[in-house]
Amino acid sequence: MGDQTPFVSFCLALSKFKPYLAIISLQFGYAGMYIITMVSLKHGMSHYVLAVYRHVVATIVLAPFAFVLERKIRPKLTLPVFLRIMALGFLEPVLDQNLYYLGMKYTTATFASATVNILPAVTFILAIIFRLETVNVRRLQSLAKVIGTAVTVAGAMVMTLYKGPIINFTSGGAGSHHGSSVDSSDSHFFTGTLMLIGSCFGWAGFFILQSFTLKKYPAELSLSTLICLMGVVEGAAVSLIMERDMSAWKIGFDSRLLAAAYSGVVCSGIAYYVQGFVSKQKGPVFVTSFSPLCMIITSALGVIILAELVHLGSILGAILIVFGLYTVVWGKSKDPPSSAASFTDEKAAAQELPITCKSINVDDNNIDGPGGMLKTNQAKSTLTQGA
Template structure:
């Protein structure tokens, strides 16, 4: 009987430890589908500004009722400083990141843009160091690995940007020949698209960092998600009316536009913000971004088959370098050892309420990982998009 109890306890521990990994890996499949659907509907003429607006309208409608019901007992009081942070969060991800990303994807390809997202962990890591969410000790090998891995990741992104190379045609298809008269224009768009993708990554990383700090003051993931989606809707709508003067562009029917807006709103905004928030609470913002290469692989496969996209050698080489650097960083983070100070701080996490199917539960763990949020007045730590 005792053996059965210990086995069940061990299995439960394994499942609890695996939950953050399974959650983030599942989101990568969700993001890959969003990249493909968004590319299709924008090729059919939908404005990226309007797509981002509809995306967050859907996300707000879906998430708000759950937030209102499930977190009514644990939702903190809204204050002006928290509200201002939410306004900034609504601008960083729903407005800045997504619109720059959609524009960058329009000027390049879905495969290239999803591969470029592999810079996200490196940029987030640099920002986390600046804001003291990550500790670096150059006397430790694992700390050196995190720094070197970040440098390798940036180098891989530079390879993708500066070296295009020949087309690698995995799926033989017609129309592979490009007219030389279009080459200069295509290259110009490629550079513009890359710059927009860089801006998108900077906005997304900033979102993760600010979200981590905001959750210390407002530890209600669903409610915060609903607020971010709502503020994103308001700001995106204002930007859309400025950028798109033709009111007929807002028309939407039962087509790829509705599918892209609904799918990205529910999966990649509503669910993603919430799940990433919980995982940031447990593992920190760098962990959340560590699985983006999987999304690149899925998107590349779907883009080649569904969209007949051409993959350039530079993209492949850059992606390989980025993945190598990324997992050097991940290895370094896996070797982070809790100091007695971090252990003491992490004890404060055990009483943090998170809703689960309407019930209140506690975050128990160890998993504050190497996240060290410098605020002695608060025992909260954690979460992250």
């Protein structure tokens, strides 16, 4: 049994850190999406069409896995669950992504990725409203979550209302090269910021509704596939209304195809599954708690690849957002384990009980004799400690 202890410890540690590794990997995927999408939008691709093609790719990729891997565990699709899937297909694939793409087009990829850092605060507020999170101001962790949320919102306001001087991280004549684009961006900067904030509310609502839906329909791959499919249907309807020119739907072997394929596979297909899996274990607030990592990666890529100009207000606001965000995360980490985690721990303990019982020898003859009840209680106490 001693030989199994390191292996069991490794498995437990891997299971504990699996949600962290999954979410961190997802942030790298999102950072790449921001850069590739920005390039395709600058080349004239319609954000409405991009959102539709993105979910066409995601549906094609996810459907075979969902059909094969979850054919035995997939629950029946009822009308209430279908209505929720329709709402999920509108909140993220249509509302969030179109507002985000348009907001990023009016600002920059770096600013857009930084604005997304208000997502945990928005999700936390909605989670309190829908009773997925509890707040007790007498406890330090609850107070930290409230203060962190307020600081995060303040950071977003700084980024929105104050631009400040340009911080040039690159050498050369970057300022003159991007002068016209900066002026064009300035004229729509405030509108673009409001769109980015609106996209965060749509995304946060998606996380909350996804948590509720998974309780009724606990099949992550199938649910992700259905969300992508509804995103295609609803997004196509919106696109046909907003984009009257049919030439906008043309796509070739260029950055447009790369943006649709990459964002569809990584940021819709894989992301919906990973977010559902982690949200089921850790809750929707945890899923959104690693956004600053994506902001750092995107900022570095934006300066290097796109030669974007960073303003002082964006840096100051991002610092406040990161500080407030990790205050929320610290408070969240001090919360008691959720019922799902407790259930998992109970299952693990139940699996270990037979092994522990074999190592305890109880004399059956003494149980019926004098003091037998005391020995039995001692054996139970030892068993509890071993488990």
